[in-house]
Amino acid sequence: MGLLQDIKAAANNWxxxxxxxxxxxxxxxxxxxxxxxxxxxxxxxxxxGMFFDGIGDIFFSITNRTRMHGWGWHLAIGCMSALLGISLIMYPEVGMRVLPLYVGFWILLKGALLSGVAFELKRHDNGYWWLVLFLGGLNGLFGILMILNPLFGATVIVVIAGLGIISIGVSLIFVAFRVRHFKSLLPQDAQVIE
Structure with a gap:
């Protein structure tokens, strides 16, 4: 079963x-x-934000583990996000010094995840795959900028972090409506065959 079928199976949690x-x-x-x-x-x-993002990904992957092929990737990225968030909470003085690296790595992870979803959408002839790929690439670009230039200055870091996080939010909402659309295409009594 491919990722698209997995998303259809998991559509109840859109x-x-x-x-x-x-x-x-x-x-x-x-x-x-x-x-x-x-x-x-x-x-x-x-x-x-990182902690709750991780919890959301962990919840989604665990509740759909029997219906979703590749659910482990969502679980792994959710665990990494939650651990990054916890480490920043526990060690704020270190976190302030390495904040651009933490945020950059986190945004890069989310961009990679969205890019993977985009290529799966393209494989199944979804007309909106390019938008998900663009948003995933934009997330990746923000992440790389944060990693390569950690001394940008506080103002630039705040703006890049804010734009990257807004991009993640827009991407997640777009994915939610695509998943919801898949749910509407399924017959009410549809069963997933593994």
Whole structure:
């Protein structure tokens, strides 16, 4: 069974992506409104966001493990996101020094995950695969910028982090509506054959 069929099978939980996406859009705009002097607040907010993103991915993968091929990738990325968030919460002084690397790595992971979804959509002739690929690539670009230039300056880091997080939120909401669309295509009594 391919990823597209897995998404159809897991379509009952499409709303998880909406909630996660809305949280990230709000978080991204809030981060950009925080002045560069509030770098500590940025560290804490991003740690909380990473942690809950990880919990959302873990929840989605575990609740769909019997219906979704490759659910382990979602679980692994969810665990990494949650662990990054916990480490930033536990060691904020270290977190402030390495914040661009943490955020960059996290955004890069999410971009890679979305790019994989895009290629699976393309393989199944979905007309919107290119938009998911663009958004995944945009996430990857934000992540690489954060990793390669950690001394950008607090203001630029705040803006890039905010835009990257907004991009993640928009991507998750787009994926949610695509998953919901797949659910509407299935007959009510459809059963998944493994």
């Amino acid at each position: 709303w998880v992506f909406i909630i996660m996406g809305a949280i990230f859009i709000i978080l991204g705009f809030y981060i950009m409104s925080v002045p560069a002097e509030s770098f500590v607040a940025l560290t804490v907010l991003l740690a909380i």
